[in-house]
Amino acid sequence: MKTSIARKVLMALSGFFLIVFLLQHFIINFTSVFGHGETFNSLSHFMGTSPMVQFVAQPILIFGVIFHLAMGMYLEAQNNKARNVKYVMNKPGENASWMSRNMIITGVMILLFLGLHFYDFWIPEIKTKFIDGDMSGALNGVEGTRYFHELQHKFVDVWRVIIYCLSFVFLSLHLLHGFQSAFQSVGFRNHKYLPTIKKLGNLYAVLIPAGFIFIALFHYLTQL
């Protein structure tokens, strides 16, 4: 934590962790487009009630998110100080991509989205399970499991769908730089496997957010 390189390695490691989490999140969500969400329901129920997930993985995840975020903010502040007088004329676009230069913007957009996302899903979940003490996963009053139902319910409002889709675009931009950058930060790069990492990174950064957008649109459109 003391040196710039240690901090950037930690930034990368937390990034890797979030990349893995995102993949997992995507796979589970993607099951919601098949049938009437039976797989989705059972997976969600497992994730929501497994003590390992809830009391070990979830705190780690929350810590990871907060760490990535706080460190990102801290580094940004430090980096700003490293150039105390700015250029009158600067053309940063000539030598670096927009994504790489604006991780803080895409990051903050993702953070705002997370606020909404927590409000939509996580807080009601926690309330149902740990405040109301209902660990059954059952729908209120009706027969069946609640997860798929709740998911669908959120994608009725067109504005929410738009916000979700936009946020995934920011996520994609964040990942387009973040994925390969994380490899570079931990020193995993040379001319031999660099092209592979770049391709893999671009693929991930486009496919995963596109997949999320697809899921959102799918549920919106199927409920029209």
Add this chain to the structure above:
Amino acid sequence: MSDKTMNLTLKIWRQKDAKSKGKMETYPVTGISEHMSFLEMLDVLNEQLVVEGKEPVEFDHDCREGICGMCSLHINGEAHGPDRRVTTCQLHMRMFKDGETIYIEPFRAKGFPVVKDLVVDRSAFDRIQHAGGFVSVNTSGNTIDANAIPVPKDDADEAFNAATCIGCGACVASCKNASAMLFVSAKVSQFSLLPQGKVEAKDRVMKMVKQMDLEGFGNCTNTGACEVECPKGISLDNIARMNREYLKASLK
């Protein structure tokens, strides 16, 4: 070859000394040949200013053939100007158009305080090297024969590529975070690739990184701007290698 001349408007950062506040000033120049180097164009301006009894614009330069690393300048928003793989002294006026306005600023970074006008103090780079940019061998000449340790050609070539860094500071100047990682990593790489330098590799990377941070340079966020603007094309691979060396050193 044709001999086109052009008239230009120069917007140049003027600052009396390290403590004073600076500002951009405007100077017209006329009859600039497209075959002039950028610094020769500034010579013309300075000659004009001297004859008019004004203070010429101070800028660093020495070899004027792209190897000493003394010339700097942020020209029209880019370190060493719009051309690639050249230093400012090798940048030619044919890269510009007649009637163009050219912004000329010093390299900007907290680690590179302005000395005067366009001259900056890059002694931070020296101090980073003092911390560990060497192999600890005495200059007695009584070392082992030069061919006693064969070095794979690829490693030697890679070490050479890293060692071609001229220490100009364009990497810092173009990095949005004013990070000095490319410069430091080039030196760390050169030595870590050679058997002679491996012995002290751990100590070296720790000390040099520590000094780099003390000098107030920013953090690397892998934007890659440094590699694009580097007049010698020092590769980002070197930064990855330094990260690796650092990890190895801190885990041991």
Add this chain to the structure above:
Amino acid sequence: MSVLNAKIPEGPIKDKWTNHKNKINLVNPANKRLIDVIVVGTGLAGGSAAASLAEMGYKVKAFAFQDSPRRAHSIAAQGGINAAKNYQNDGDSVYRLFYDTVKGGDYRGREANVYRLAEVSANIIDQCVAQGVPFAREYGGLLDNRSFGGVLVSRTFYAKGQTGQQLLLGAYSAMNRQIGKGKIQMYNRHEMLELVIVDGKARGIIVRNLVTGAIERHSAHAVVLATGGYGNVFFLSTNAMGSNVTAAWRAHKKGAFFANPCYTQIHPTCIPRSGDYQSKLTLMSESLRNDGRIWVPKKMEDVEAIRAGRKKPTDLSEDERDYYLERRYPAFGNLVPRDVASRAAKERCDAGFGVNQTGEAVYLDFKSAIERYGKEQATVRGEKNPSKERIIELGEEVVRTKYGNLFQMYEKIVDENPYKTPMMIYPAVHYTMGGLWVDYNLMTTIPGCYAAGEANFSDHGANRLGASALMQGLADGYFVLPYTIGDYLADEIRTGPISTDTPEFDEAEKSVVERIDTLMNINGSQSVDSFHKRLGMVMWNKVGMSRNAKGLEEAIQEIRTIREEFWKDVRIPGSKNEFNTELAKAMRVADFLELGELFAKDALHRNESCGGHFREESVELDGEQKGEAKRDDVNFKYVAAWEWNGDPGAANLHKEDLEFKDIELKQRSYK
């Protein structure tokens, strides 16, 4: 007997250095800590000397006018560094390197010094490799060599076209190690403006802090000047803009003799001037002459058509071209030594055949080489009856791998594609063999004042071989000076710290301040550069590649006139107490204006042609060598060491006779 005592040790040449080292006085480690040494200049010689001296235990103060030791102009050396390693098993030896260097210097160097240089050359390579200098290697992992400059063996070690850079960074890293330990105190952006003599010994220097303008005093028990050459007296040269003679000249004016100032190396393959605004000339490595053919048009109308843009060089048929080097020197052709190639280019251009606007350029053509390589490649690849285009394509590929970086550099500067149209080249001032006179210990005629590297005169005679400058700089700094200086310093252990608060320092500082004030108060109308350019024109036209008595006498007068005008009409804006490049330049040009005259005076007195010094009066009149340079060993087999006597024109000549015991004197021939 001459006042000059070279202190060459007795005994056979191969034992001189070893015996001398064994007899040299040593300073014990505890005492070394009490002794200060000043090193001015941080190039190969200064940087390596500072590092070695600090390592041995002396307290070192090093000075550079640039912002870092790493900027010194040694960094720009391209080709390589010679060493008698015989790794290629081609019969190289210390003796052969010694012989080549003496012969290459046209028998105007000092045998004992040159032998020592050859002797320590192998250590340099060991040392540099141990420091992590990334020399070029072969696939087996061992060091690669190339041949260079007309010698018969491959002894040149190299790091692509950036050998000087790599070696300097090696010396710089050795310095960094000592700076980090506090054993070298480094003063960047400080320029030496005076040498301080106390009781006949060099005891310190006066410097100007180039950032604040402050004048500082620094004392030491010995002063080492490693301040490079004075090629910038010509204004246009391949030297860096800041390279100057001031430190050496200040020492000269305080009693150090200046030896052979007229020996200048003019390098034949540089990019020509493109206009009056030009600030500097760029060298293209000598290696290009291995494959390039040099020519100008035969007919004047073709020259005019080319200048007017009506014709292109590629339009001229073989019959219309004059490959003048091949014509004049059928045996060596385009590979004659640097001085010969340069003079031949000048001869053609003076006759009006120069091919660019300024009339000072000849062609260096790779067409034949491209075709030859192309055909070779086609055969190697088994391509039957390849088309002309295919041959050229294959040939260009070969040329690209050999000289790609040079071709690219040329294209960046000139904006022409040298694969398609011949390069234009012209000779330019590159290196000065002359410098401060030193004895075998590298001490000048001022006790305690040493000179190393290009700043001294000792090893290259009247002409330097390619890849030998780097060798000499590092030999002096790493392996010679650190030992020989001990001989002098052994007597200084009881001296104690040298005070800077003495009348001698007062006087020296006063003279510097007065000089600065005088310059600042002239308030004339012409810029420093305009004077420097005028001096350069005189030097180039009359004291350049070929010299005659009349021209040299005129030059002396003209330089005096420019000097007088300079002191009346120069204009330096700003103040002395700030960063002021114009003032720094003015101090340097003032000294160049004095050196220039001594330079011409030396050239005038040496009525013979040797190496880089060509007197039109001294040429072979008949026989096979008709028109070629003629050396005069009967009258000029000596080092001309000039003693300052109040004015450059009044300098006293002292001669150090050169003895050639191990090498027979011979006339060079390239016909």
